[in-house]
Amino acid sequence: MGIGFGKAIRGSASLLPAALLRPLGRPAAVFFHGVERRLDDSRVQSNHHDAAEFSAIARALKDNFDVLPLSELGRVLAAPERHPHALFLMADDGYANNLSEAAVILSEFNLPWTLFLSTWHIDTHAPNPVFVARLFCLFAPDAKYEIANLGVLSLGSDRRFVAEQTIARLRALDAPRADQAVAEMAAALGEARLAQLLARFRSDSFLTWNEVAALKARGVEIGAHAHKHWPMHAAQSPGYLRDQAALPRARIEAELGVPCRYFAYPFGNTADVCRAAWQAVRDAGYGHAFTTLSGSLDASANPFLMPRYGLQPRETRLASLVPALRMGNGRLRDWQADLSR
Numbered sequence: 001m002g003i004g005f006g007k008a009i010r011g012s013a014s015l016l017p018a019a020l021l022r023p024l025g026r027p028a029a030v031f032f033h034g035v036e037r038r039l040d041d042s043r044v045q046s047n048h049h050d051a052a053e054f055s056a057i058a059r060a061l062k063d064n065f066d067v068l069p070l071s072e073l074g075r076v077l078a079a080p081e082r083h084p085h086a087l088f089l090m091a092d093d094g095y096a097n098n099l100s101e102a103a104v105i106l107s108e109f110n111l112p113w114t115l116f117l118s119t120w121h122i123d124t125h126a127p128n129p130v131f132v133a134r135l136f137c138l139f140a141p142d143a144k145y146e147i148a149n150l151g152v153l154s155l156g157s158d159r160r161f162v163a164e165q166t167i168a169r170l171r172a173l174d175a176p177r178a179d180q181a182v183a184e185m186a187a188a189l190g191e192a193r194l195a196q197l198l199a200r201f202r203s204d205s206f207l208t209w210n211e212v213a214a215l216k217a218r219g220v221e222i223g224a225h226a227h228k229h230w231p232m233h234a235a236q237s238p239g240y241l242r243d244q245a246a247l248p249r250a251r252i253e254a255e256l257g258v259p260c261r262y263f264a265y266p267f268g269n270t271a272d273v274c275r276a277a278w279q280a281v282r283d284a285g286y287g288h289a290f291t292t293l294s295g296s297l298d299a300s301a302n303p304f305l306m307p308r309y310g311l312q313p314r315e316t317r318l319a320s321l322v323p324a325l326r327m328g329n330g331r332l333r334d335w336q337a338d339l340s341r
Contacts, residue, residue, distance in 0.1 A: 007209070018064070018139060018319035025323040026296035027076050029308040030265070032060075034095040034197035036203045042313075043138055043160055044131075046098070048203050049313060055105050057315050059239055061087065062109045065318040069112040070221045073288060073297075080298035087322065088297075089113040089317040090290070090308065091266055092225055094122055096205050098188045099215055115215060116225035116290075117263040119251040121206045128229050129182045130167055131204050135197050136185035137163035148182050149177040162280040171267065174235040175228070209255045223262035224286070231267050232277035241277050245284040268292035268308070275339045278304040293330030293335065302336045 029205035042084040049057070062069050065087040076083045089106075091098055095126065106113055119200045142156045150169055155162060170178055199207070201311065206239050207215075216222055227273055229246040236244075245263065246273065252260040263281050265273050268291040281289045288303045295307030309325055 002029070003284075014323070016320055018317070018323075020327055021320050021323040022085075024326065026326055027080050027086040027088075028086040028296055028322050028325050029090060029290060029306065030311050030322070031092055031290075031292075032057075032092040032102070032123055032311045033092050034097045034203055036097055037101065039203075042202070043133060043163070044201050045203050047093070048095075051101055051105065052105055052243075053314050055108075056100065056310060057318065058105055058109045058111060060315065060318045061089065062098065062111060065322065067111045067113075070223075071113045075255065077298060078144075079098060080291070080296075081252065090223075090264065091115045091143060092266075093118055093128065093229060094207050094212070094225070095203065096207050097203060097252050099207060099211050103215060103218060112221075114221040114223055114262065115212075116262070117207075117212065117225040117248065118225045118227065118229040119248040120228040122209060122212065122265050123251065125208075127198060127206075129178060130229075131172070131201075132182050132186055132194070134163050135194065135201075136189050137166050139193070139197060140185075140189055145185075145188050147178045147188075149173055149183050157281070164327035171231055171272070172233075175230050175240055178230065182341050194213065213256060221255060221262070222252055222258070222260065223264060224252060224260055225249070225264050226266050229266045231272040231274050232265055232274065232280075234276070235272040236274075236282075238276060241280045241333065242284075245280040247276075249284055249286065261335070263289040263304075264308075265289065265291055270335055273284075273305070273339070275341075278302065278339060293332050294325050295328045296303065296329060299329035300336065301325065301333060302340065305332075305336050305339065307332050 032049055035053045036048045037050055039045045039050055067089055068089050070088050076086045098115055115156045138159050140155055145153045147153055226244040232241055232244055249260045263286045288306055290306045290308045292308045292310055294309050300306045
């Protein structure tokens with residue numbers, strides 16, 4: 001979801017009472033990443049909800065919506081007018097705190113949910129490349145650094161701004177060049193300093209396969225979030241896109257012994273997904289795939305470009321906001337049409 005467009009939807013929802021918007025409700029999907037009892041540095045741990053805030057979100061979802069398992073998606077989409085308050089809750093990436101924190105809270109409210117895994121990170125326990133880039137931008141010593149494929153990066157004041165600008169440029173790269181850039185950032189930090197920072201911010205460590213199996217045993221649906229957490233845009237090679245779609249499904253089915261039917265694109269916005277990406281996902285055998293554009297699920301003309309809303313760190317008006325997600329339907333359909341030509 002574009003930052004400006006998401007703010008517009010949240011702003012509209014804040015101005016209108018839930019009782020007025022509720023009759024406009026349509027089936028929707030929302031997602032989060034991780035949950036922590038204590039957040040040490042919001043600049044670094046931007047992917048994670050404070051546990052108390054997440055508990056409040058869970059209560060609001062329980063009180064205002066029919067939160068359903070993703071296996072019910074087909075039934076809901078077959079007659080969306082009968083399910084105006086249907087909602088599907090999802091988590092992306094596969095952080096260890098999905099088991100230690102999020103699962104505990106969601107179990108308290110008896111809320112079903114789906115976890116989308118980036119399987120290369122589960123296999124290797126390697127950190128998300130964007131996380132490493134953020135650590136470099138925020139914690140490397142003040143200096144000018146020559147980074148492959150990015151040029152000279154000057155680190156001094158206003159580190160947060162530099163981090164966001166650098167990550168935006170990094171995400172536009174094809175995967176091999178991005179890997180080279182991130183490797184040089186890690187080297188500039190130094191092995192000892194990087195290890196220290198990874199230990200400090202354990203919130204971004206990934207689950208093991210045994211922990212994934214434990215979540216599956218608790219009823220959590222397991223989907224694919226690509227093999228490596230990197231955009232599937234037009235700069236990537238066709239072979240890379242095919243692997244990003246096919247490999248995670250194969251790994252999940254091999255480890256868990258159950259079908260993997262759902263996919264969510266890393267980052268998932270208009271700049272992160274191309275036509276060849278959704279076609280690769282379709283050809284890999286998934287039934288549905290999810291983006292991060294806002295909209296209602298029944299508005300989607302392409303089952304491999306479904307909308308989702310990313311839950312903000314604090315959500316106080318979900319009863320108004322979720323029905324307002326339909327404001328994004330026009331943008332969603334226009335984008336889907338562009339990717340179908």
